[in-house]
Amino acid sequence: MSEQKGNKLLVLLVVITLILVIGLGIVLGYFIFFKDKTNSSTQTNIKVExxxxxxxxxxxxxxxxxKTYIRITIxxxxxxxxxxxxxxLPNKVPAIRDVIIEILRKKKTADFNSNNIDNIKKELIKAINSNLTNGEIINIYIQDIIIQ
Structure with a gap:
């Protein structure tokens, strides 16, 4: 009988050890695989002033x-x-204005619908940033836009 008790105790210890190892593996796996995802989501919420x-x-x-023209304030x-x-930036204003004018002159009235305006902004940002050496523009705001 004492052999059976010893075997049962050994089996119980092995089962408990396996449960602890599996539990530890799950916890470590969670932190290893999902840690980067949680950090990246908090980083995207950081707003730049x-x-x-x-x-x-x-x-x-x-x-x-x-002969359609656009009047726009950016x-x-x-x-x-x-x-x-x-x-x-103040020294680059002429070059920036030139890049903006060059891009706008290639556009048609249909390009300025609400779906495409974000694409135009992205295109302008990319072109302006290619002229800058000490940083980059992160957004463009349009205050006024009239097409006639």
């Missing part, structure tokens, strides 16, 4: 056949902490 630079109004002929947003970009 923006500084806004207003550009003067643009009046540009569009590429439509019927502001650039960038990281408030970037002091180098603070100094660079």
């Amino acid at each position: 923006e500084k806004i630079m207003d550009l003067k109004e643009f009046v540009v002929n569009l590429s439509d056949e019927d 502001s650039l947003a960038y990281d408030k902490k970037n002091k180098k970009l603070d100094k660079e």
Whole structure:
């Protein structure tokens, strides 16, 4: 009988050890595989404090056949902490305006529907950022837009 007790105790210890090892494996696996996902979701919620630079109004002929033009007022947003970009942007205004005008002149009236305006903003941001060396524009705001 004591042999059976010893065997039962051994089996019970092995089962408890297996349960603890499996439980520990699950906990460690959770932290290893899902830790990056939880950190990345908190990082995307971090807002950058923006500084806004207003550009003067643009009046540009569009590429439509019927002499259509756009009047648009644009502001650039960038990281408030970037002091180098603070100094660079005023010197680059002529180049930035040139890039914006060049892109807008290639557009047609139909390109400015509500679905495409975000694509135009992305295109403008990419083109402007290619002219900057000390940082980048993170957003473009349109205050006024009239197409005639």
